[in-house]
Amino acid sequence: MQTKVLIDARDLTRTFGTRLAVDKLSMRLCEGELLALLGPNGAGKTTTMRMLSGLLAPSTGSAEICGHPLGKSEAANAAIRAQCGIAPEAAGFYERLSARDNLRFFGGLQGMSSARIEARSKLVLDRFNLTARADELTGTYSKGMKQRLSLARALLHEPRLLFLDEPTAGLDPLAAADVHQLIRELKAAGVGIVLSTHSLDEAEMLAEEVLVLDTRTRFQGRAQALGRTDSVVIEIRLSAPPALAFIAPVGVSVTAMGALHWVLAVDDGGRIADVVRELLRIDAAILSVSESHQSLRDRYLSLFGKP
Amino acid sequence: MSKFAVLRWMLWREYRDQRQNRMLWPIYLLMPLIGAAVPVLLVASTATILSPALAQSDPQLGALIGFVRGFAQMNGINLEQAAAIMLLRMAAGYFLLSPLAIVSIAGAFAIVGEKQQRTLEPVLASPISTPHFLLGKILAVVIPAIVVTWAAACLGAAASVLTFYLMHQLVIWPDYVYFVSVFVLAPEIGVITALVCLRISVHMKDVLAATQMTALILIPAMLLMYAFIGPLMLMSPSTLLVSGLIGLVLCVVLYLWVKRGFNREEILCRWQ
Numbered sequence: 314m315q316t317k318v319l320i321d322a323r324d325l326t327r328t329f330g331t332r333l334a335v336d337k338l339s340m341r342l343c344e345g346e347l348l349a350l351l352g353p354n355g356a357g358k359t360t361t362m363r364m365l366s367g368l369l370a371p372s373t374g375s376a377e378i379c380g381h382p383l384g385k386s387e388a389a390n391a392a393i394r395a396q397c398g399i400a401p402e403a404a405g406f407y408e409r410l411s412a413r414d415n416l417r418f419f420g421g422l423q424g425m426s427s428a429r430i431e432a433r434s435k436l437v438l439d440r441f442n443l444t445a446r447a448d449e450l451t452g453t454y455s456k457g458m459k460q461r462l463s464l465a466r467a468l469l470h471e472p473r474l475l476f477l478d479e480p481t482a483g484l485d486p487l488a489a490a491d492v493h494q495l496i497r498e499l500k501a502a503g504v505g506i507v508l509s510t511h512s513l514d515e516a517e518m519l520a521e522e523v524l525v526l527d528t529r530t531r532f533q534g535r536a537q538a539l540g541r542t543d544s545v546v547i548e549i550r551l552s553a554p555p556a557l558a559f560i561a562p563v564g565v566s567v568t569a570m571g572a573l574h575w576v577l578a579v580d581d582g583g584r585i586a587d588v589v590r591e592l593l594r595i596d597a598a599i600l601s602v603s604e605s606h607q608s609l610r611d612r613y614l615s616l617f618g619k620p
Numbered sequence: 621m622s623k624f625a626v627l628r629w630m631l632w633r634e635y636r637d638q639r640q641n642r643m644l645w646p647i648y649l650l651m652p653l654i655g656a657a658v659p660v661l662l663v664a665s666t667a668t669i670l671s672p673a674l675a676q677s678d679p680q681l682g683a684l685i686g687f688v689r690g691f692a693q694m695n696g697i698n699l700e701q702a703a704a705i706m707l708l709r710m711a712a713g714y715f716l717l718s719p720l721a722i723v724s725i726a727g728a729f730a731i732v733g734e735k736q737q738r739t740l741e742p743v744l745a746s747p748i749s750t751p752h753f754l755l756g757k758i759l760a761v762v763i764p765a766i767v768v769t770w771a772a773a774c775l776g777a778a779a780s781v782l783t784f785y786l787m788h789q790l791v792i793w794p795d796y797v798y799f800v801s802v803f804v805l806a807p808e809i810g811v812i813t814a815l816v817c818l819r820i821s822v823h824m825k826d827v828l829a830a831t832q833m834t835a836l837i838l839i840p841a842m843l844l845m846y847a848f849i850g851p852l853m854l855m856s857p858s859t860l861l862v863s864g865l866i867g868l869v870l871c872v873v874l875y876l877w878v879k880r881g882f883n884r885e886e887i888l889c890r891w892q
């Protein structure tokens with residue numbers, strides 16, 4: 314069976330007055346895939362999600378979302394919004410209404426029939442362990458409960474495309490693990506997911522593709538590729554400082570050099586032997602030579618010029 | 621999605637929310653109570669107003685009694701009946717103020733309340749169109765105000781008729797001015813107020829600021845309405861018809877103004 318493309322965006326740019334929020338973003342997302350949006354605060358992640366969900370029109374560029382052209386007409390945008398479920402970062406609810414009534418209302422806005430709203434509400438309330446307090450006013454809910462209710466609302470109308478803005482922020486580890494499990498289930502059911510997160514572990518664990526954004530795209534590719542570089546970092550530990558000066562071989566650069574602990578970056582794995590030969594030449598008292606792979610976090614930080 | 625279904629859900633939600641809003645209940649109860657009492661009190665004072673001593677001491681009242689006398693002759697009714705009908709016309713003026721007051725309180729919450737609860741984004745993320753959203757908001761504040769005003773006007777009119785009969789053993793009926801004011805002009809004023817409140821609410825960040833700004837605009841409007849009560853008593857059917865048409869045009873123009881000012885994207889991004 315052919316997988317359908319849910320998002321096909323080309324050079325999406327959005328400005329607010331003179332401020333550039335997102336610059337020439339291009340991406341594709343198919344059914345059953347998850348794209349993680351990473352980036353610092355103010356990088357344009359929320360703007361990107363709003364554009365892709367038909368809430369904001371791009372200033373330039375084009376996109377097709379669930380087969381509808383983005384920003385071409387109000388009808389096309391409404392059709393896009395009908396296919397999307399959104400769990401925004403700040404989960405807003407009518408606080409003088411119960412959780413069940415909130416779901417009824419939002420289901421009604423999605424054009425669902427009353428019978429379907431009731432059936433789906435029961436299902437999602439059960440799924441997020443909210444049934445026992447479903448008839449209480451949402452004003453009495455904790456942040457975590459609102460977060461779960463926000464996910465329940467986003468899934469109520471069975472969207473094809475889901476936008477999750479930091480869905481596990483404010484959740485305890487158990488609830489967060491439950492959300493991760495839910496995301497896996499949704500992916501398996503063919504739902505396309507765009508996940509904005511600050512958790513690199515979450516991105517690595519769940520995403521097929523990672524997009525690091527800082528107004529413009531800093532990195533785009535598989536999550537595993539973000540944690541990998543062409544260079545190899547080696548750590549050398551010595552028992553005593555060598556008498557002779559270390560001369561870095563070609564293709565090797567010194568990242569850090571303490572008295573007994575050196576960190577070197579080697580362009581090509583084959584040149585590690587050159588480093589060892591140089592250490593022997595200067596008669597260094599070697600305790601260990603080990604290869605150190607950069608973590609996803611290190612690589613992410615290095616994208617923003619942070620060591 | 622059916623247009624009617626969206627409006628039905630909008631109204632369902634708004635009324636559930638309003639039912640729980642303790643700030644709205646006093647005005648919903650107080651205005652109709654006063655409204656029902658005003659015509660009765662005015663009709664009950666017919667004899668006092670017609671007293672020659674009072675007419676001599678107040679030239680304006682004297683002129684009014686002269687007009688009432690002409691009205692009585694023209695319609696073949698006695699002076700008390702004519703005066704009571706004129707006083708009912710005056711009472712109709714209250715029913716123009718009633719929707720203005722009720723709608724302005726509820727209307728101030730319309731958009732800014734959504735902003736404060738952070739519900740605007742999930743609502744606008746649904747397929748709802750801007751006209752449906754605005755229409756839902758307008759109807760949500762106008763319908764209760766109109767229902768309350770009409771109920772008070774009907775109750776007030778019935779009680780006035782009964783009061784006058786008990787006092788004078790004569791029958792009176794509210795005339796066209798009363799009915800046109802209550803059933804045409806009052807709803808128009810309700811819609812106009814709702815539209816002004818919506819436009820203000822769109823640009824405000826908190827309920828207090830929206831309420832203050834609404835009051836700043838609507839207090840002069842109320843004074844203007846108050847000044848309209850005098851001429852209302854003397855209006856001919858054609859003048860009333862023209863007033864109704866002007867009100868209708870104003871409703872349409874203001875709606876287009878509000879719709880133009882309701883930029884979904886701008887509202888969504890600016891308030892955060």
